[in-house]
Amino acid sequence: MQFNSLHYFGFLLVTALVYWRLNFRHQNLFLVAVSYAFYAVWDWRFLGLMVFATAIGFYPALAIKKAQANGNALLAKRWMVTSVVASLGTLAVFKYANFFVDGFMALLARFGGSADSFTLGIVLPVGISFYIFHTISYVVDVYQEKLEPTNFFSELALFLAFYPQLIAGPIARAGSLLPQCSNPRTYRQDDIVTGIYQILVGLFRKVVVADSAAALADRTFSNPTQYNQVQLLCGLLLYSIQIYNDFAGYSDLARGSAKMFGFSLIKNFDLPYFAQNISDFWKKWHISLSSWLRDYLYIPLGGSRKGKFRTYFNLMATMTLGGLWHGASWNFVFWGFLHGSYLCLYHLYKESSFKLPTNRFLQEFASPLLVFGLATFTWLFFRSPSEQVTAQYLKGLVSGGLAGGVYWLVPTAIIIALHLLPDLAQKLRNKDPFFIGLKPTWATAFAFVMLVCLVASGDLPSQPFIYFQF
Amino acid sequence: MEQLSLKPLILALGLTVVTYEVGLRVPALAKLAPKPKPFYDAGVSDRLSKLESVVKSGGPVDVLAVGSSVVRTNILPKTMMQVWSGQGTNSSVFNAGLSALQPDEVVFMTEKLLLTSANPKVVVQFVRGEEAVSEVTAEKSSTLSKGRIERSWQAGQELGDNVWKLTHSSKMAEYYGAMSNALAVPLKPLNGLTFPTDAEGFGPTRVLLSETRKIAPSLLEQPECNTRERMSGAFPTLEIALSKAKALATKRGVRWVIVPMPEHPSKWKDPEAFADFVGRLEALAKDKGLEFANPFGTDLYAFDKEEWWSDYHHMSPAGAEELSRRFASAWSSKY
Structure with missing residues (x-):
């Protein structure tokens, strides 16, 4: 669903009308649901990846907070590194694997090795560069104690999947957008x-x-x-x-x-x-x-x-x-x-x-x-x-x-x-x-x-x- | 904080509608607006450019052959004109076949595009068996609504049939969408996807089909036979199409002739089924007040040589040559 299509404006209008009739918690759940639906219109197969990206931010952030509260800086760092590596690894597999495999094969061919058509054929999930960066910024900010981790999975899910910025950003900072997810919004004309x-x-x-x-x-x-x-x-x-x-x-x-x-x-x-x-x-x-x-x-x-x-x-x-x-x-x-x-x-x-x-x-x-x-x-x-x-x-x-x-x-x-x-x-x-x-x-x-x-x-x-x- | 008001936007919106609705109804003002040059489907764009070029260089076209891809591949204007020339008639023919269109869509495209570029004396619309039982109308056409053909029609269709009708009464809606990249209009050809064409303006369809048949016959359509039962059912949208064709022919003062298009014999279950189709098509055309011509008769095996066919309804160049020659020879006395 392109932003410059009549379908999108219909979708925006309907979701906004429903949204303002709900209470705060339901608003968040509703926005997560419609954002996932919005993403599914592009490619439903990657909804699991979206949930995974949320999970590798949500649980490590809570663990980091707990470790820091217990004075275990090393454990907190390990959780942060694990989360960032998992995020970057996801990005590497889905976005860059073909690129590096192709490069490797070309190099191999140059030195006389066998470079017959081997390709991973991985499809690039739309918006992955944006929501993975969201995850990384969230975990790093929590680790650097610039931000309190959220206790609600749905809030982080909304931060990552909020559909106006899901496909091509802007790459929101957790410190700026997450509090907006956590606090009730006021209707202002x-x-x-x-x-x-x-x-x-x-x-x-x-x-x-x-x-x-x-x-x-x-x-x-x-x-x-x-x-x-x-x-x-x-x-x-x-x-x-x-x-x-x-x-x-x-x-x-x-x-x-x-x-x-x-x-x-x-x-x-x-x-x-x-x-x-x-x-x-x-x-x-x-x-x-x-x-x-x-x-x-x-x-x-x-x-x-x-x-x-x-x-x-x-x-x-x-x-x-x-x-x-x-x-x-x-x-x-x-x-x-x-x-x-x-x-x-x-x-x-x-x-x-x-x-x-x-x-x-x-x-x-x-x-x-x-x-x-x-x-x-x-x-x-x-x-x-x-x-x-x-x-x-x-x-x-x-x-x-x-x-x-x-x-x-x-x-x-x-x-x-x-x-x-x-x-x-x-x-x-x-x-x-x-x-x-x-x-x-x-x-x-x-x-x-x-x-x-x-x-x-x-x-x-x-x-x-x-x-x-x- | 300084506030924003919606009033200027609503006022601007109203002004925009009024400007377009009034401006486009005044020819002098409409001329000032960028000329609508829509992003047609490449095949349509190609046909239309060719028609404009033929009219510009050779004057009006006498006979416009319309229909789907079977017209595109099976009708050779040059052959027909040679036949007529030998009989002392100097009539010009243009092949305006547009791939994938059903009869009602053909009438729609003829009205919207072809008749605005050419002013023929006769429109010959070819119809094949499957097209007669098609349920696709122009208003419910995915070909038109999915943007392959013309965006101004698409804009309305997305909102449903009623709005579609409403928007067609609006000059602004018609103009909207037809104006894609209006600023670049002088820099033709806009459509980078336009296929290369041969000297007669044909795209690669013919060649592709022939080649595909050679290397991967299984990729081509398998014959789903037309049966007597199928041909005895309703011709739901064909009736609508022919009614519209009659109204259009009367309005534009052109003769409109319906002709059954032969297909590969394998496409028909038995000769009677084909004869039924021809008979019903003739009755329907006459009922609607249109002319009917059948230069090929009701013999299912009139075009039975394998080398004449690329698939089960598109002809090879040799087949098209044969069909065009027969059509021109048999029909010349009626023209």
Whole structure:
């Protein structure tokens, strides 16, 4: 059930109406049941895996608490490590086994070994990267005594399976979402209305901007040799716009949907294409993942506390593993590696005595443009289905000729303008959704433009969300 | 905390509906809107593009052959035109066969798509035995409702038949969904899945079927024989389809001819069953006020050579050549 489908909105409406008629405990049980049903629509076979992921968080967390209460730090650590290993092991089996087996077979073949078609054929359960990370953050937070473990299995089950964030996040922190599961929610009309506007903005981003951009971007990536420099450049620009609006749109839909039940989810994007530098970009892009990686990978590795070399190593390791999180494929690894390199270079620059001149133009315009250009170029490696296509795309960008491609500029410019509409409004008003506090006339005008574009795009069930595959 | 109100959104929603409902009814304004260019099924997209191209380069099409994949594979316009040319008639034919459609869906697609692109003098609708007993109507068509064909019809269907009817009275609903990726409209072809076609605009179906038959005959449909009992039952949706066809033919001022499509003899239990089908189809067509033509007779074995068939109702190129030649020869006097 796609978030951008009529089925989903029917499901959301019915579940929200029933939910607010129940008492607190029944609300939680009901949400767990409908979230499991929601997941079962994708693939019922993995419901057991979802329960398993909950169990390997719930019972070790209670054991950790008990061990800590008894002063047995070693036992608490063992329980934490066991739980994290079980979580990562689950992720490794379901998400990365094929990748490593294929890599091993290729290596074997290179050295003359037998590499006949051996594959595990494991299907990737949808959303696994997200709910496994939820489990890990919960257990680690309990171990670090940042959080009291819950005594109710249903509360942890809800934290993991809450359907607005189940498939593609945001990766909620236990410290933020679990208390919301544990405490009664209050019906507030403001929350509902805010959620509706967030859903409108999310739909606009996804259906109008991302899907329109995909129509052209997909073509250039399907066969770059057929397109010239202008078209390939437009295709790359549009993919950059597509992936941002696709995921930010999904996050808006998730946050808006959660509001319907009185929950607040973490903000996942904060205008990343207006970032001042690459480090700023990573504070604004997929915030829930980048902050998770910072807190549960970068800092435990030593962060910046163990000298320059180790800091750079930690940055590279975190970003490369962050790339691998997106999928079991070398292109994601390389994408993460490149971003790690950019971050290292940025930190080197920051620590050096060499400084570029700064003025308002550079800060407001040139720097964001440079960051956007760098991020956009790097998406090429993320999006390309193979090394061959990457090579063809790069070659075409440099030497693909210009003839006949200029007419791509008009739709590209229109899509960029549509992309900027919600972003600029949000930046100028510093409100999310930007409708908050807007004069009724302006609010009506913005909503009208968005609705007209939505109807004119009219392809609600078409493109699946990119991040659903991760 | 600053509060949000739903009033602007409700007002905007109302304005949007009014804008579309009024705007799309005013031709000058409707022209300003991005042109609906829906994501058809690849086969439909291919046929429609080809039809538009034929009309653009060669003028109006005289005869439009409509029906399911059996029309797509069995009717060769070039052969028919050659036959007619030899008889001194310069008539043009277009093969508008659309795979997997039942008769009522064929009429629906002819109305919605084909007649808007071509203005033929005659529409020839071919019907085979199984299609006559089909229970699928356009309104309950999974082919249409699951998005293979046209999203604007899908949008309504998901909400049920009543809403489907309601949305078809709404210009906005019709426009909605047909506008996927409207901004990229000038950059045709939009549908990246469009199959490559040969010089006549045919996709790979013919080739695939022939090849499949060679290498994996078991993959093809096994003959479920049409029996006399089956052909004596109701033709529930065919009646509806032919009524709609008559209304459409009258409205558009075209001749609409119903023709039974021959099938592999193995598809029929006995010759009488086939004769029953032809007889009932003729009676039904005439009852609805449509023309009926049967250039192939009621002989079940009129097309009995194995090399003429790719499977039990799709013909090989040689079979299509034979059928088209016979059809054109026998029917020319009626055209």
